[in-house]
Amino acid sequence: MKVSAIGEFGLIERIRSILPRPHGALLGIGDDCAALRPTAGADLLLTTDLLVEGVDFTPQTTTPFRLGRKAMGVNLSDIAAMGGLPRAALITVAMPPDEEVEFVDELYRGLREEGARFGVEIIGGDVSASPALMIGVTLVGEVEAGRAVTRSGAKPGELIWVTGRLGAAAAGLVALRAGCRLRDDQVEIPLEVSGPLREAIGQTVERHLCPLPRIREGRALAEAGAASAMIDLSDGLASDLVHLCRESGVSATIREDQIPIDQGASAIAQHFGQEPLALALQGGEDFELLFTSSWEPADIAAIFPDAGTVTAIGTVGDAGHGCRLERHDGTAIALTGGYDHFRNE
Numbered sequence: 001m002k003v004s005a006i007g008e009f010g011l012i013e014r015i016r017s018i019l020p021r022p023h024g025a026l027l028g029i030g031d032d033c034a035a036l037r038p039t040a041g042a043d044l045l046l047t048t049d050l051l052v053e054g055v056d057f058t059p060q061t062t063t064p065f066r067l068g069r070k071a072m073g074v075n076l077s078d079i080a081a082m083g084g085l086p087r088a089a090l091i092t093v094a095m096p097p098d099e100e101v102e103f104v105d106e107l108y109r110g111l112r113e114e115g116a117r118f119g120v121e122i123i124g125g126d127v128s129a130s131p132a133l134m135i136g137v138t139l140v141g142e143v144e145a146g147r148a149v150t151r152s153g154a155k156p157g158e159l160i161w162v163t164g165r166l167g168a169a170a171a172g173l174v175a176l177r178a179g180c181r182l183r184d185d186q187v188e189i190p191l192e193v194s195g196p197l198r199e200a201i202g203q204t205v206e207r208h209l210c211p212l213p214r215i216r217e218g219r220a221l222a223e224a225g226a227a228s229a230m231i232d233l234s235d236g237l238a239s240d241l242v243h244l245c246r247e248s249g250v251s252a253t254i255r256e257d258q259i260p261i262d263q264g265a266s267a268i269a270q271h272f273g274q275e276p277l278a279l280a281l282q283g284g285e286d287f288e289l290l291f292t293s294s295w296e297p298a299d300i301a302a303i304f305p306d307a308g309t310v311t312a313i314g315t316v317g318d319a320g321h322g323c324r325l326e327r328h329d330g331t332a333i334a335l336t337g338g339y340d341h342f343r344n345e
């Protein structure tokens with residue numbers, strides 16, 4: 001059935017039936033506004049992100065359920081980067097009138113499920129017609145008053161840390177571009193590759209399609225007061241490090257041999273003739289956290305007892321030197337840029 005067959009109000013009723021009634025919010029879908037009572041002593045965090053068909057995603061390489069999860073996940077990652085806890089979301093969807101109603105059902109199921117993993121309730125939004133599919137998520141979170149971790153607090157002499165391992169999302173995109181596809185929600189790999197590489201492709205495609213927001217890690221850092229500055233890796237390590245340093249008025253040096261590259265991503269990069277380091281630096285969409293801290297490594301490790309949760313990758317320097325990467329051979333390269341929506345590649 002097409003969306004045009006049930007119309008705007010039919011669609012809203014259908015969406016409403018997919019979403020549970022909110023517990024934490026005072027008012028959900030159905031009134032002129034949703035209503036939310038802030039927790040006493042908390043600051044509100046507000047973030048929004050728009051995914052546009054043909055720009056941010058191609059429907060052929062994902063499923064509506066995963067698209068819903070990703071649209072929620074990228075916003076969750078921004079709340080994580082402030083050390084916050086997400087609470088409620090407003091969802092705006094625009095689509096061609098001949099979109100299938102089942103597509104919309106699955107999209108909202110994905111949004112609902114990813115949000116529910118972190119206690120987020122969908123409390124309102126809007127639907128409209130458009131030539132291309134667009135999904136906008138506005139997420140409201142909270143953090144203890146005055147404790148939001150910004151991009152601007154890094155100081156010379158501090159260590160630079162990153163969560164997880166980098167490059168997996170970019171490697172997944174490489175695999176998709178090489179012809180791997182989702183079929184019946186399984187990653188189909190029409191390539192002559194070994195078992196381990198097949199497994200790596202499956203995992204990295206998953207990572208590309210559904211990020212794993214680091215809410216828990218962001219909260220742990222904020223509660224401990226350990227991070228002086230933080231950003232989530234959406235554009236790529238090189239670019240996001242430049243953003244953080246610019247806001248903090250500092251420079252940075254990171255070391256190639258300390259950058260934690262995802263093993264599967266390395267294998268995929270090598271198979272497709274790419275440099276693993278390039279995927280980790282420029283790939284983007286890893287949605288790991290990059291943070292700076294004056295704490296000793298042992299004290300950071302005490303916050304994250306699981307080995308490999310965080311890795312120190314370099315140091316913050318004085319203003320005016322830019323961001324650079326020290327290579328294995330001792331040479332250094334300047335780090336600049338990443339993905340820019342308004343720039344030609």
Ligand SMILES: [Mg+2]
Binds near residue numbers: 232234
């Ligand atoms: Mg961000």
